[in-house]
Amino acid sequence: MTDPRRIVEFFDVLHVDEREHEFPAEIRAALSKINRMVAAQESMSSLMDFLFDATIGICPCNRITLSFIADEGRRMVIRWSRGDGAVPGRELAGFATDIHRATQRGVLAKNKVRLIHDLPEFLRLNPQSTSARLFVELGYRSSMTCPLYSADQLIGVLMRHAVAGHAFSEDHVAQHLATGERLAQAVAQAQRLAEIEELNQSYMEMLGFVSHELKSPLSSVIMTNKLLLDEYFGELTDKQEQKIAATQNKVEYLLNLVREYLDLARLEGGNLELHARPVDDFVAGVVQPALEIVEAQLAECGMQLDWTPPDGALAAEIDTDLLKIVLVNLLSNAVKYGNADGRIELSVSLDDGLLHVGVLNEGPGFPASELPRLFKKFSRLQTAELKSRKGTGVGLYTCWRIIHLHGGRIWAESEEGHWARFSFELPQPLKPATSG
Numbered sequence: 001m002t003d004p005r006r007i008v009e010f011f012d013v014l015h016v017d018e019r020e021h022e023f024p025a026e027i028r029a030a031l032s033k034i035n036r037m038v039a040a041q042e043s044m045s046s047l048m049d050f051l052f053d054a055t056i057g058i059c060p061c062n063r064i065t066l067s068f069i070a071d072e073g074r075r076m077v078i079r080w081s082r083g084d085g086a087v088p089g090r091e092l093a094g095f096a097t098d099i100h101r102a103t104q105r106g107v108l109a110k111n112k113v114r115l116i117h118d119l120p121e122f123l124r125l126n127p128q129s130t131s132a133r134l135f136v137e138l139g140y141r142s143s144m145t146c147p148l149y150s151a152d153q154l155i156g157v158l159m160r161h162a163v164a165g166h167a168f169s170e171d172h173v174a175q176h177l178a179t180g181e182r183l184a185q186a187v188a189q190a191q192r193l194a195e196i197e198e199l200n201q202s203y204m205e206m207l208g209f210v211s212h213e214l215k216s217p218l219s220s221v222i223m224t225n226k227l228l229l230d231e232y233f234g235e236l237t238d239k240q241e242q243k244i245a246a247t248q249n250k251v252e253y254l255l256n257l258v259r260e261y262l263d264l265a266r267l268e269g270g271n272l273e274l275h276a277r278p279v280d281d282f283v284a285g286v287v288q289p290a291l292e293i294v295e296a297q298l299a300e301c302g303m304q305l306d307w308t309p310p311d312g313a314l315a316a317e318i319d320t321d322l323l324k325i326v327l328v329n330l331l332s333n334a335v336k337y338g339n340a341d342g343r344i345e346l347s348v349s350l351d352d353g354l355l356h357v358g359v360l361n362e363g364p365g366f367p368a369s370e371l372p373r374l375f376k377k378f379s380r381l382q383t384a385e386l387k388s389r390k391g392t393g394v395g396l397y398t399c400w401r402i403i404h405l406h407g408g409r410i411w412a413e414s415e416e417g418h419w420a421r422f423s424f425e426l427p428q429p430l431k432p433a434t435s436g
Helices: 016-022 025-039 044-055 119-125 130-138 170-229 238-268 282-301 320-336 368-373 395-405
Strands: 008-012 063-070 075-083 096-098 112-116 142-150 153-162 277-279 304-307 316-318 343-351 354-362 409-415 419-427
Touching (some): 025 044, 044 075, 063 170, 112 170, 119 130, 153 170, 277 282, 282 343, 320 395, 320 419, 395 409
Antiparallel strands (some): 008 112, 063 153, 343 354
């Protein structure tokens, strides 16, 4: 029995399974459904929504909250929270609080549940508790907290809050702990995915920042080199001209690298949105600007471009900025992995409601066994000749994401030792994918 005179109580419930036959039928049914959902690897949000809907009318609580343990056990971060509207709503996901050993003593021990019968009084006695302050300000007066363990490792905390004081009993404690035991496996998996997502997001933000900071000075160096090569600052000796030209090639390579990583950071940072619109001429809006960008690369390698524009303007519904990224990538790769003094063939057509673009280069091509590596992030072909050519493994992945966003498809073909062709097609009008 709970003691109404106490502000905080801890319960050690070691044999929940022996008490489950005493639970109300609705609770037993909910626990059974949670078992099935965990086994089916339902999403964390689906599980928590089900738990809320199934038990909110049985257990006297007005909000359920799930927090993850983060920063090597030093912080708790709210991952999911939902209330019944008894108090004004507020988005709580992402709220973080330091774990104060004084206020958390006992609550993070396995098979223990903490009841706070009077949250305002608890906050008065523990003013350093930011989580208590948050829920008191929201209007809650009591709480029940259960630690979640997986393989003896603390992974999270499951909480219920009520607008009434002294809302929870020992029976509710047992039900709460039984729920936590079933959720622990799913929470552990969701936590691992969240940590990976957070690391990836941080990596991409740093990548984007560094790439952006490099772009301007590299562009400035390229412009200065061009002025030097044009002898704007005075006549050059042959040796000086050769050195500057070599430097120019290296800086242009670095700038292309920066562009690829900026595109990737944009993709992975969730900032990629499709802004499609009808354009009167696909060639003028996409093809010609892309060809101008790779023109210097073609000339440097002595490559011949075979390209016959279609008769008349080719109208299409596209995101011109994104498709320029795709075509520049495909043309640059054709130069990079083609034969010096070889041939590149570009084809563009609109037939049967499909806009088709293909880029073929004469070169070493690739074996069929390498096809699965294509269009994967940071993946490069492993044949000896292709590995020797500089590349990031980013460009084709970027192309795949953009074409997928348009609702199209992209693929590759090759005759090893002779040629490789990369093609994409987009439905017209567009039928874009639901996500990038």
